[in-house]
Amino acid sequence: MDKSFVLKGLDKMIDDPKCELNFGSNFQLLVAVILSAQCTDKRVNMVTDELFKTHKTPEDFANIPLEELEQKIHSCGFYRNKAKSIKAASRDIIERFGGEVPSDFDDLISLAGVGRKTANVVLSVAFGKEALAVDTHVLRVSNRLGLVKTDNPDKCEERLVQFFPKESWSKVHYQMVLFGRYICKAIKPDCANCQFAPVCPYKKEKECF
Template structure:
């Protein structure tokens, strides 16, 4: 995708949704971190359903440790991989208290040292909590970036690095939200709804489905 087309791509997405945000529900940085860890291989809707009662009770790492691993499992048992996720959340809560004064660190290197936190999770937290211009490449962003020709790459890291290079201001802060939402609701995996896509003419996808039928 050419430089001018990239700018227009994001301009159109921004025009439709000027202030994009994560669809995960949270009340503070710690709850955001927990929600993102729980969202791996799960839907935001499913995570939100599980965390509403959890976050009414748990607002800090200390609260989580007082709830305990078994108590956490009861809250999140509807989420896939809940056993390993519960173990990670308890472990990262202990580490936050021991090494970070109970606060979520802003630094990617410190974040990825936490149990259950990979680069994608760290990028989401840095962006949503601290306003960092990061690109958290999930399955939606990977698909949209490759399909449209915006940022092609064979791995999530390759796509992230390409996005770092091509996404212009003033769109860098919101870019990964726009791409996720576009992939979730328009540029869907099995049947992209090209007929209602506001960036279809900028997209290099060869099998565009321009008819709703």
């Protein structure tokens, strides 16, 4: 597909894309994105709406007992690993970055529990930098549209940042996330409301069976 066609199609379907996680600071955004791994934004918001009432800063999370944090985030899944990562990242932010979430990609991925996806989301949402994070929705949509042929998020990101102009990366990320979440769903995609349906390789393939 031509990139201008993809960009126009995304604009028609998702004209005002926004992060659906609730947060009150750059640090809270980081915590929310860590919690969002293999979990829905809706569930994360249910957890953080209570969690952030009492725990707001890196110091708060560095000092909370591990077992207590695990219990508070239990419903997000993988809670033991996430709790350890959040506490370790909090300590790193205090000790290495003066209590502030760093705005550099390499610094971000040096934090516990922070991979390329999390770092790119933070750069984009918190600091307004162009970044194209690849989550499960972006990966699925990119493969279905024939933009990539890979199950590897890093390779998908590499291809997408070459395909789309840099000034569109952040917007495209959230357009593809929301497109995948509400239209090009993993199960029973809503092809009737998809701008790409007439030329979609995935739709054509499924119709052959």
